[in-house]
Amino acid sequence: MSLLFTFYTSALLILGIVAMAIAAYAWRRREMPGASPLSLLSMSTAIWLIGQRMELVSQTLPAALAWIRIELFGIVLLPLAWLWFAAEYTGSLPWLNRRRLAFLAIMPASSLAVALTNEYHSLFWTSLTLRVENFRTIIDSRYGPWFWLTVTYAYACLSLGAYAIVRFVLQTARLFHLQTAAILVSVAAPWMVNILRLTGVIPKSAPDLTALTFAVSLGAFAWSILRLRLLEIRPIARDMVLQSMNDGVIAVDEQGRIIEVNRAAQMVIGQPASQLVGKLARDVVARWPEVVERYRNVTEIAEEIEVEIDATRRWFDVRVSPIYDARRMYRGRLFVWRDVTEERRIREELRRNNERLLEAQRALTEARDAAEAGSRAKSAFLAHMSHEIRTPLTAIIGYCQLLEAGIERQSLEQTRSDIQAIHLAAGHLLDLVSNVLEMARIETGRSDLHCLMFDVAEVVRDVTMAAQPLLRRNRNRLRLEGVDEVEEMWGDPTRVRQILLNLVSNAAKFTTDGEVVVRVAYVDDETPPRIQFQVSDNGPGIAAERMAQLFMPFAIAEHNIGREQRGAGLGLAISRHYCRLMGGELTIESAPGYGTTATFWLPARTSRVVQAEVRS
Numbered sequence: 001m002s003l004l005f006t007f008y009t010s011a012l013l014i015l016g017i018v019a020m021a022i023a024a025y026a027w028r029r030r031e032m033p034g035a036s037p038l039s040l041l042s043m044s045t046a047i048w049l050i051g052q053r054m055e056l057v058s059q060t061l062p063a064a065l066a067w068i069r070i071e072l073f074g075i076v077l078l079p080l081a082w083l084w085f086a087a088e089y090t091g092s093l094p095w096l097n098r099r100r101l102a103f104l105a106i107m108p109a110s111s112l113a114v115a116l117t118n119e120y121h122s123l124f125w126t127s128l129t130l131r132v133e134n135f136r137t138i139i140d141s142r143y144g145p146w147f148w149l150t151v152t153y154a155y156a157c158l159s160l161g162a163y164a165i166v167r168f169v170l171q172t173a174r175l176f177h178l179q180t181a182a183i184l185v186s187v188a189a190p191w192m193v194n195i196l197r198l199t200g201v202i203p204k205s206a207p208d209l210t211a212l213t214f215a216v217s218l219g220a221f222a223w224s225i226l227r228l229r230l231l232e233i234r235p236i237a238r239d240m241v242l243q244s245m246n247d248g249v250i251a252v253d254e255q256g257r258i259i260e261v262n263r264a265a266q267m268v269i270g271q272p273a274s275q276l277v278g279k280l281a282r283d284v285v286a287r288w289p290e291v292v293e294r295y296r297n298v299t300e301i302a303e304e305i306e307v308e309i310d311a312t313r314r315w316f317d318v319r320v321s322p323i324y325d326a327r328r329m330y331r332g333r334l335f336v337w338r339d340v341t342e343e344r345r346i347r348e349e350l351r352r353n354n355e356r357l358l359e360a361q362r363a364l365t366e367a368r369d370a371a372e373a374g375s376r377a378k379s380a381f382l383a384h385m386s387h388e389i390r391t392p393l394t395a396i397i398g399y400c401q402l403l404e405a406g407i408e409r410q411s412l413e414q415t416r417s418d419i420q421a422i423h424l425a426a427g428h429l430l431d432l433v434s435n436v437l438e439m440a441r442i443e444t445g446r447s448d449l450h451c452l453m454f455d456v457a458e459v460v461r462d463v464t465m466a467a468q469p470l471l472r473r474n475r476n477r478l479r480l481e482g483v484d485e486v487e488e489m490w491g492d493p494t495r496v497r498q499i500l501l502n503l504v505s506n507a508a509k510f511t512t513d514g515e516v517v518v519r520v521a522y523v524d525d526e527t528p529p530r531i532q533f534q535v536s537d538n539g540p541g542i543a544a545e546r547m548a549q550l551f552m553p554f555a556i557a558e559h560n561i562g563r564e565q566r567g568a569g570l571g572l573a574i575s576r577h578y579c580r581l582m583g584g585e586l587t588i589e590s591a592p593g594y595g596t597t598a599t600f601w602l603p604a605r606t607s608r609v610v611q612a613e614v615r616s
Contacts, residue, residue, distance in 0.1 A: 036230070037089075040081040118144075126143070250281065300322055303318045384488060391431045436570065449578075456488065474511060495582065499579060502571040506535075506598070519534040520533055533599070548606045551570050551573050582603075585601060
């Protein structure tokens with residue numbers, strides 16, 4: 001075996017291993033554009049190289065024929081992989097989608113099937129003869145019609161892919177010319193040798209150098225991958241992004257000549273790229289001398305400038321950045337500008353609006369401070385007057401009770417009647433003051449709840465006993481429903497008693513010769529389960545226009561009602577506040593002539609003491 005033959009076969013094996021390494025490298029980066037077809041292209045090359053090496057060292061025709069058929073897997077797949085790679089890398093064959101690629105794969109699959117079954121029809125080879133010269137296996141073959149059909153298909157794929165690459169080279173900037181040129185060399189070299197062999201320029205007795213020329217291909221691919229970062233840069237994506245930008249972009253080299261310009265910049269300048277590339281930038285923008293002078297020697301800046309375009313003054317955000325190559329050598333400048341005229345107008349308008357809003361905010365703040373000061377003064381006054389009012393009123397009521405007892409022993413009926421009136425008026429005044437002070441505590445955030453388990457029936461009985469004088473005075477009847485069906489609940493018994501007493505007192509006060517009904521029920525078809533209290537009367541009802549004001553503090557004082565029914569209008573507001581504080585709600589339903597129903601509910605179970613602060 002000659003030294004040259006040994007070197008040749010060893011080179012085929014080494015190159016095949018290198019091709020497999022490139023395939024693995026590309027497959028690991030298959031998410032990058034062009035990586036998947038490159039992996040298939042490299043693997044097809046590896047199969048061809050290793051198969052040819054084993055063919056050359058085979059000593060029998062069946063063994064050589066077996067390796068030839070293995071080679072065919074790589075040979076027939078390589079053109080399709082190349083076309084797929086060219087389409088995906090350049091993006092210039094949009095019609096070549098996955099479905100059409102699958103359709104084009106029918107021909108390689110058919111060629112493999114015909115070659116593997118050639119002994120039955122001789123469509124691929126009409127004859128195969130093996131001879132060994134100097135330990136080298138030489139296959140003399142005559143090709144059938146299907147072989148030439150396969151060759152035609154292969155060169156059609158290669159030509160179409162090469163066309164896409166060449167057209168792309170002519171449209172890209174110089175930065176990517178080395179990449180695409182390396183790709184073209186890697187594909188053209190082996191197939192040029194193959195053409196020379198098939199046409200007889202290279203005799204069949206000479207070694208088939210097609211596989212050897214793949215050394216050039218692999219070198220070009222390896223250089224593209226490792227040196228030019230073939231899989232890390234996709235020129236078509238860069239070009240698409242650049243051309244679709246709304247910002248104007250111009251790249252100039254070290255001499256100030258334009259090497260790249262996008263569509264937005266062309267529109268501003270008013271010339272196509274074919275007339276701009278290669279010209280000096282200062283000549284292109286000569287009609288804006290202030291721009292030329294401003295950026296003549298600037299390599300990096302970011303600012304806004306005003307420029308006149310078509311007799312209109314416009315503002316642009318201009319950014320100048322230096323361009324460096326992989327060795328950090330200065331190669332030029334990149335100019336990017338964006339029209340910010342409208343943005344600047346909006347910013348100016350927003351600034352003026354902001355000044356007006358700040359002025360209005362200052363006025364509102366002053367008004368709020370004044371209102372809060374008045375509210376604090378009112379609350380402070382009411383809190384301060386607590387003892388000053390409650391103490392003498394309590395004394396009056398006490399003396400009236402003593403006097404009433406003495407007069408009763410003396411049988412002075414008329415005097416007792418007058419004293420009872422004093423007692424009732426003082427009690428009414430005390431309730432009024434208590435409600436005002438309660439509202440003051442609520443507004444100052446000092447209303448508290450003290451929850452515990454309590455008996456519902458006991459609270460209802462306390463309320464009915466306290467309301468008896470008012471019920472008798474207006475000759476009303478009281479009826480209780482469902483009180484004994486609800487045993488205990490969790491809440492603040494003082495506040496529940498206060499709410500219920502307020503509702504029963506209102507019903508008794510505004511109803512004459514009627515009936516007041518108090519209902520208590522456990523409602524479990526709601527979420528959460530609740531204890532519901534209802535107080536209904538058959539009094540005159542409430543007008544619709546007054547319903548919306550029922551829960552407003554002091555609202556009732558504005559209505560023309562009898563003095564004996566007049567109050568501060570705070571009872572319902574206070575009741576709703578505490579009802580909500582305990583997690584429930586208070587509502588009123590009424591219509592003129594149909595009476596009134598007040599309903600409030602509380603959660604059936606609340607397992608913690610609630611401390612709350614309510615701010616006005």
